[in-house]
Amino acid sequence: MSQVIPLGPGARMLTTREAAQRLGVSLRTVQLWVEADILPAARTPGGHRRIPHNAVEALALSTGLGGELQARSGRASRPRSHEAEAPEERPPAKHASVGAGPGPLDVLLVADNPIWQVRCEQALSPFLPNIQLRFAETGYLALLQIGQKAPDLLITNLELPGMDGLAMLRTLERCESIAGMRILALSHLDEAELRRRGGLPASVELMQLPVSPEGVAVRVGRWLLHQRVS
16 A cells, blocks of 8 residues: 655655645544545655645545645655654544434435435435434545544445445444444345455444335434433
């Protein structure tokens, strides 16, 4: 994923912290996006990650993200080689907890079929305003949304174009900040086949396809009931 590259005087590269400031997300989110190949990255001979400035700008423009890149005396993207650099920090884990605070249950539904999305939205409509539903069409777009705001409940098809659901969940498994998220995976594959492909994270619940949107809504309703009881 990351390779050692020379950083010449003309290279426009950002540290992970500078990329996070530019995109307005956490440092761990940028690290997650690098691990998922959403952002390309290289490593200096000293082992520090560097992200191309153009890639950060392209992501900011395509997603509407945008914080402020806080340049420090003209050396924001080109730290001097003789200066010591602190290792990348990893923020303390913040485990999500359904029902931990006021407000509706935040549900992210990942599916590439727009008809399925509409049917799920209709099936879940009786739970309004106790849920807030948002959508992503691919694992890549789901990771972008999760990086900005982790949902209380992630419902994802495993068969997705590009980055599939399995790859997305394995990437999320490496991110401690969303380890407490409730996750419901939908797949035509049985458990034996999923194990042959590396398996699901232990915390993921599997629903076998075909399942109706109403069946998914019943499961969401159980989580809502558990939230209220808690």
